[in-house]
Amino acid sequence: MLNNILIAIFVVVLAGAGAFKLLTLPHPLEDSRIAAEDSGDAARGERIFWAGGCASCHAPSKAEGDAKLKLGGGDPLTTDFGTFHAPNISPDAQDGIGGWDLADFANAMQRGLDPEGRHLYPAFPYTSYVRMTPQDVADLWAFMKTLPAVEGEAPANDLAFPFNIRPAVGLWKLVFLGDGSPAVELPEDASEPAHRGQYLVEGPGHCGECHTPRSFGGAGGLNTGEWLAGAPNPEGEGNVPNITPSEDGIGDWSASDIAYYLETGFTPDFDSVGGAMVDVQENIARLPAEDRAAIAAYLKAVPAESPAP
Known part of the structure; x- marks a missing residue:
């Protein structure tokens, strides 16, 4: 009887290890991509x-x-x-x-x-x-x-x-991981610059990685239902701000205000960029003006969100 139990446990452990190995296999890009x-x-x-x-x-x-x-x-x-x-x-x-x-x-x-x-x-x-x-x-x-x-x-x-x-x-x-789909849908009348800005923000710019809350206590994926609505600072001090066009975010900033901030680091009320955003702003300042305008157009077009309590 004891031997049968031990054999059953061994089989279960072996099956679990096999399933873990199978589920964690790498999945590289197809050559066509x-x-x-x-x-x-x-x-x-x-x-x-x-x-x-x-x-x-x-x-x-x-x-x-x-x-x-x-x-x-x-x-x-x-x-x-x-x-x-x-x-x-x-x-x-x-x-x-x-x-x-x-x-x-x-x-x-x-x-x-x-x-x-x-x-x-x-x-x-x-x-x-x-x-x-x-x-x-x-x-x-x-x-x-x-x-x-x-x-x-x-x-x-x-x-x-x-x-x-x-x-x-x-x-x-x-x-x-996702399949590369956009994080949010833009309005049907969104401008071409807004769509270009969506690519820059959601793709190479990876702004959502800091400005969007995550599931499972920060260990999961980005909660696109609160896209760019602000999140806990991953380094544990304070919060990363809401950058959607809501009252809790940057709703009172114009597109030109956003583009100017990204170029110079100065907010509409004459404050200046701080924290980890300093490096981000300095990087974006090196982009062509049309890229900063596109990012601004996108941030004015995304759904206005308020962060969850």
């Missing part, structure tokens, strides 16, 4: 680089000027789940991503997978980058290859159990 290897344009890729804010996480702390292009890893991101360290993504062949090809890069950006098929933690916002076009990913890759190679590996993440079980990220992706 990856641009041709040498099709990227570095000049266009620089525009995506600043829209995506790559330097904010991967450049040295408080970097200025050309130092923002040395992507050896930046400040740690301390959260309730542990401390994340942005890796070296410079073209260094040993410590960075210099040995990658475009398919490796695209799978990291849009599937959260490294070249060995290991799951990347969603502190890297691939749930937004999944909305990017293959050509923009290829253009960004072309630009990344022009940057200085930086030696040295970033420290390993320091995460609490069970978040340190990396294969489990595969389960998280099954629920929360």
